[in-house]
Amino acid sequence: MATLKGPGEARTYDGSDLRIGIVHARWNETMISALLDGAKKSLLAAGVKEENIVVQSVPGSYELPFAVQRMYSASQVQSSSTSAGGALLSSATDLLSSSSTTDLTSSATSASKSSSTASKAPFDALLAIGVLIKGETMHFEYIAESVSHGLMRVQLDQGVPVVFGLLTVLTEEQGLARAGVGGKGHNHGEDWGSAAVELGVKRRGWG
Ligand code: DLZ
Numbered sequence: 001m002a003t004l005k006g007p008g009e010a011r012t013y014d015g016s017d018l019r020i021g022i023v024h025a026r027w028n029e030t031m032i033s034a035l036l037d038g039a040k041k042s043l044l045a046a047g048v049k050e051e052n053i054v055v056q057s058v059p060g061s062y063e064l065p066f067a068v069q070r071m072y073s074a075s076q077v078q079s080s081s082t083s084a085g086g087a088l089l090s091s092a093t094d095l096l097s098s099s100s101t102t103d104l105t106s107s108a109t110s111a112s113k114s115s116s117t118a119s120k121a122p123f124d125a126l127l128a129i130g131v132l133i134k135g136e137t138m139h140f141e142y143i144a145e146s147v148s149h150g151l152m153r154v155q156l157d158q159g160v161p162v163v164f165g166l167l168t169v170l171t172e173e174q175g176l177a178r179a180g181v182g183g184k185g186h187n188h189g190e191d192w193g194s195a196a197v198e199l200g201v202k203r204r205g206w207g
Helices: 029-045 061-080 083-094 106-115 139-158 172-178 188-206
Strands: 020-025 053-058 125-133 162-169
Touching: 020 029, 020 061, 020 188, 029 053, 029 125, 029 162, 029 172, 029 188, 053 061, 061 125, 061 139, 061 162, 125 139, 125 172, 125 188, 139 162, 162 172, 162 188
Parallel strands: 020 053, 020 125, 125 162
Antiparallel strands: none
């Protein structure tokens, strides 16, 4: 049954050939963990292979645009690298090396680790996950605005879909509901995973 809110009835897209990059912030870990799980669940359900889901983490949401941009650039270098380009490849991946991250699920960790060994294509889509909770100062507004603009800039400048997985909530309770924690609300991470697959597939058709 379609609801008033949300992306509507989803067509199923075949993600079995896609490579998806996820960067998540570590602030508000309970929600982040649930959102990441939700996103991965949708990706796997669409056929994306575990080894083609690369997860990295950054301290907070403010760091998301830079990390997404570097992660995508590194994947382009990887795909065009020959043995002569190996040094460049390793320096690019070192910027966001899996050993420097604290990923929140064991499956995410294994996906990150496998990313450093397998041969790679550039990411078909990326997903940035963060949870910003409004405090008593203007911090929230500045971070929310710059992250939104930054992620939009990355996707338009790089020509790669960047799914906006940033919850901007007024209270922790709102965040928990939107992460589907405690069986309440809806896990928006699931929608973001589906959006990444749909955009990844469509982008190929759009050239
Ligand atoms: C500083 C800060 C604050 C106050 N709140 C959040 C938050 O609710 N969610 C989040 O993801 N990050 C927060 N941060 C951290 C900033 O995003 C950033 O990591 C630091 O300012 C360092 O650049």
